[in-house]
Amino acid sequence: MPRFGMVIDTRKCVGCMDCVVACQTENDVPHGYCRDWITTEVRGVFPTLSLEIRSERCNHCDNPPCVDCCPTGASHVEEFGKVVQVAANKCIGCKACISACPYGARYVHPDGYVDKCTFCMHRVKEGKDPACVSVCPTHCMTFGDLDDPASPVNALLKSRQSHTLLPEAGTKPRVFYLT
């Protein structure tokens, strides 16, 4: 069974937000909300500055605090792909998962249930890439099976330095950023 993850090359990302718009269109994300977004991080002291542009979303953590705290099992790890999903018909809208997520990846859908990135599993099951990956004009995003040593995501992680977001939270994120 695959364990999906995503590798994003921050040296290629230009922050064009195509991924954001593609996600909103593909997943019918309500107006005023987003499942993925662009974060720009500037570090250093002028003139020695570094800039990192990241396309961020749910990290589909290996140790997801949102799943642990869910009282109904609505937030769960799907067997296929080990992807963190929300079953809307089990969600009571207690918002514990939103408070538990260190990445701010979740929000309350206007219909009341909690919503977030699904890694476009409806597309992945048809053999396609997630919508954000498929539209990226710089091809900075790669999606694949982290448990397959020969997968493109593992090849990238072996060839380049990478980091995850807030690793100190112990959530073991599966979205990696190449630096």
Next chain:
Amino acid sequence: MLEITTTRHNPLIDPQLAVWSWEIPVYLFVGGLVAGMMVLAGLAMLRVARGDSGKDFFSMQTPLLGFMLLNLGMLALLLDLTHRLYVWRIFTTVQPSSPMSWGSWVLIIVYGVLLVSALIRLHEAWPWLGRKVPALARWSDSITGHPGYLRALAWANIGLGVGLGIYTGILLNTMVARPLWNTAILGPLFLFSGLSAGAAAVHLSGVLLRRSPAPQGMLLGAVGAMIQPLAPERPEPRTMDGLIRYDVVFLTVELVLIGLLLISLFTSTESHAVAGRLITSGPYALAFWGIIVVAGVLVPIALQMLELRHTIPHTVLPAVLVLIGGFTLRWVMVNAGQASQLVANPGF
């Protein structure tokens, strides 16, 4: 320098997490208050089981008030849910890793024990029902007349009260993403705050209680039972002194736990220290120091010590201050906790 900008703009998430409004602080406060009242009721029941007269121990009657208050708390919790038609889902599963899941199941047992504890006094609080359903009084006597049954009920109240009080803190404590909550001291802190609030509520009810007999009619009797659930006789001064003594102990322990909370925050990671500054010198500092620590703990301890020495007469002021402080503690912790987050390492 570290400068982060984001295009994310989700309502209630950005610019700062604000998914829990007034409902959760109310629920946590009422939960703690009821927990405190259950422990006091249990202690009173133990004394009655030992052979003391039950008349003095008006806290034995508090389960009825606790039952009403818990309903209010659960209503607040229900109002907080955004997908509330699916609330029944919580009772179709047990999620061992979710404090909210096992808390919900514990609340079912709490309801059962509170109901039994309330029913054994209902025929006195609502005389009309007592006359119409004489079996109720007989059933009540069969429990209160057996020290073994009463002792079991007492320990059930004490055990579940302590569990409920700690649960209200653990609920927040397990969220690693919120450094302000991420300390195990929150459980005992909310428990002792709940115990002091419970003692204050019992004290307040005892003082405000009118000594007139309970209304005899069906409707008025029912209303009377709901708002006047305590014994018809005003408690003796020595009982009141005992309650105040309990309250001073609870408040002192609460003060120590608040100190430990601050030590734990400021000796931990930078994220925890930043979270701590939200309440000690940030936007919640006035509420924290002014209402929670000074008005909610220090002043009531001082006033109640003077009352115990009979330097000043008994008033309801300490009890009112303790209740205000107890609610503010939950309000500050819920709101400041949502504002707290893991701080990204600024690197060089």
